[in-house]
Amino acid sequence: MSVRTFWASVSTLAIGAVAVLGLAQPASAAGANYVALGDSYSSGVGAGSYTSESGDCLRSTKSYPYLWAAANAPSSFTSVACSGATTSSVSSGQLGALSSSTTLVSVTAGGNDVGFADVMQTCVLQSEATCVARVNTAVSQAQNTLPAKLDSLYSGIHTRSPQAHVVVLGYPRFYKLSGSCIAGLTETERGAINNASEILNGVIAKRAANAGFTFSSVVDEFTGHELCSGDPWLHSVTLPITNSYHPKAVGQSNGYLPAFRSVA
Template sequence: MSASLRSLRAAVLALTMGAAAVLGLAQPAAAAGEHYVALGDSYSSGVGAGSYTSESGDCKRSTKAYPQLWKNANAPASFKFVACSGATTTGVAGGQLGALTSSTTLVSVTAGGNDVGFADVMQTCVLQSEANCVNRVNTAVSQMQTSLPGKLDSLYGTIRARSPQAHVVVLGYPRFYKLSGTCIAGLTETERGAINNASDVLNGVMAKRAANAGFTFSGVADEFTGHELCSGDAWLHSVSVPITNSYHPKAAGQSGGYLPAFRSVA
């Protein structure tokens, strides 16, 4: 091979590798060394997305949940998916952190909604009066501002102690309703607005505690904009059968909402 041809091939290779890095095509190779643990509640386990693994039982871990989708695309060195439906911050701390080690390099977690009674809030709003709904939402908001920060600090501190070198990503919750949207029945606009506000408050509390712990917070409200309930193209279940799917992301919400939010910072 002539020197000029070798030089040309080297230049082409350098340009190709540079373009791949710019376009993010080199990410799977970079992720090959990751030891990833997925913690959290139903929004991480994938309730509502279907295709639950038999081993996960009532935890309902879905093959369509964002942790599994990220793993499939990036082939990390190891992957432990232990998120579980219904988990509170205490539940995550007591039942999931055994998956963490000093070798863990990447962690994702959603937790906090169950601590403030998310399921009870939505049940109250669906079944009771507007006044009762707003009062229940306000009670949850009060818990977010008083008792939840300490619970998050405790959980985040334990995660850091178990995996001191890990990049920890805390993911938020979607804003549930498009106001003045397509819905002609169901909750009132006042109820929908109160629920959206509660979601914003919860995400704000989580973001602050995550920052204080040195973790990365990634919200999903932007990804779900245009795909809320009453948008005409919802990535969230409304009141559904089975009832456990209600107000959880569909498979499209995991792949189009949570996965991009995680991938952008992971």
């Protein structure tokens, strides 16, 4: 091989590498048909700036699906995520947004199936023993009844969009133990809630893997920014009450968005 031929080959390989490494991801994102499904953690409750069309679903332009779409300009983007959604209501009310041409899906679901809102209300308003008992009930539901519900939901997503890359996101760890909070829940209650969220995330991750979907945890992103951390990205008990225990706008942009972007 002549020197000229050698360098021509190297140049061709280099150009190909640049095309693969530098252009593949933006081109893929630009060509994506993206649908966001799920509950309040995907709709963006707590982040503000809700779209008028979303009504009580409270879809925020500061939620991670909207932020990702704004940054990546996909061919199409639809969010049907809704506050209060369960696995069954996602299945019955949101999967119509999917089609065989959908190439990217994100979803958060499972927290409402185990009574997340009721757990937090019980722990805020009632005794430590009652709180821990309610958390244990949620854990039992997560381990025993939620897996089949997730399987059904994930099967429905795959049936409607068999070629889609599906990203299932988890939930944050809510409390920094031995943190800066001097009032509110006890350390025992905070520890029980954290343990429950870890079990819930584990169940969701396993079912997502079994479905061939990608699970992305947000625990690492929120570490150091839990409640009682001094710099929380989550609302504590607040008004409006619907914001309580949901990510602030910064939790969506610095927590959920990086977790989604890293695998989308």
